[in-house]
Amino acid sequence: MEIILENISKKYGSQWIFRNIDFHFEAKTKYALIGHNGAGKSTLLDIIMGKIPYTKGKISYQVNGNIVGIDSIYKHLSVATTSMSLIEEFTLEEILQFHFRFRNIVKGLNQEDVLDLMELGKEKKKFISNFSSGMKQRLKIGLALFTDSSLLIFDEPGANLDLKSKQWFQTLLAKYLNDRTLLIASNDAEDYQICDHIMDIEDFKLVG
Template sequence: MTIELENLGKKFRKEWIFRNVNLRFDTGKSYTFVGPNGSGKSTLLQVLIGVMPHSEGKVSYTLNGVEVSLDDIYKKIVIAAPYLELVEEFTLLESIEFHQKFKPFKDNITSHQLLDYLQLTPHKDKAIKNFSSGMKQRLKLGLAFYSEAPIILLDEPTSNLDAQGSAWYLEQIEKHTENRLLIICSNQPNEYTFCNNIVDIRDYK
């Protein structure tokens, strides 16, 4: 999977958040958008996948040399981000099974197997609204890592995770990102120490 940005720009009212972005992202590699809070990292991520419209330029997606339309790209993407809401009324097991209807899991993993991988089996019947922020983040990350999709997008991935959760995150990165395109938004170096492709959003102001 390849994503290409050509002279991409995003403007809110009269302010350019970023402009003249020319980048290419390829499967099998990881990329990290860095910059201070409010610099536009999350905005670039959302424009990149079509959640937010761009103001100028072009975003193109190709898979095995064949162009993928914007209407179909969502099938190729999984995302974990603090601003994405979970259905609070669902139990953990219901939340996993609901997600699975839209994005199947890798290697025919079952919902109960995923519970074990998330280390959350004892909480399978607990409502998401009663989860801690760290447990919710682990669920979001787990759904992203274990879904069958060639593109993984992670925004502030260790947000609300303790030291044990952060170690679990790095283990999942090692296990589940080979032969996939990984893009991270972060201003925490420990979240992307493995990544050699760093994009500083301030270079496109």
């Protein structure tokens, strides 16, 4: 997916979070969004996903040369963020079945493969409410990574992961990213070591 931001600005009340962002996310390219906590990384991701409106500016999306409207962008992206909620009344097996009723698994995999790749196969009958924070993070990452999409978004993917799990994430990301556009928001360089380009949100904090 190709994403073009033109003068994107966002404010809450009288406070500008960022102003006049002009940026071109090229298709099939890997980007890191960096900046101190509270700088607006998650806000910008929410805007790109169509989750919240921007105050002024314009966003354009294209997938394989076809223009995509903001109202249908959700069909083309998969995402894992720290603020995402999981349906904790479901078992792991049930949440996978529910999720993949609406979205396709990446080509060549099935639900059992996904369980194995998340290294959670032994937990498939366990309720999500009984998962540790690290297991929930693995699930969020797995649901995003193994969903067929053209845009893949992670916000602080290393949160709640130990060193071994962070290495697990990097290994699977390298193998299953394929030709997707990747956006990773984080202050931890380990999270975005795969990325080719860096966008510093601090560059857009001053009034322009």
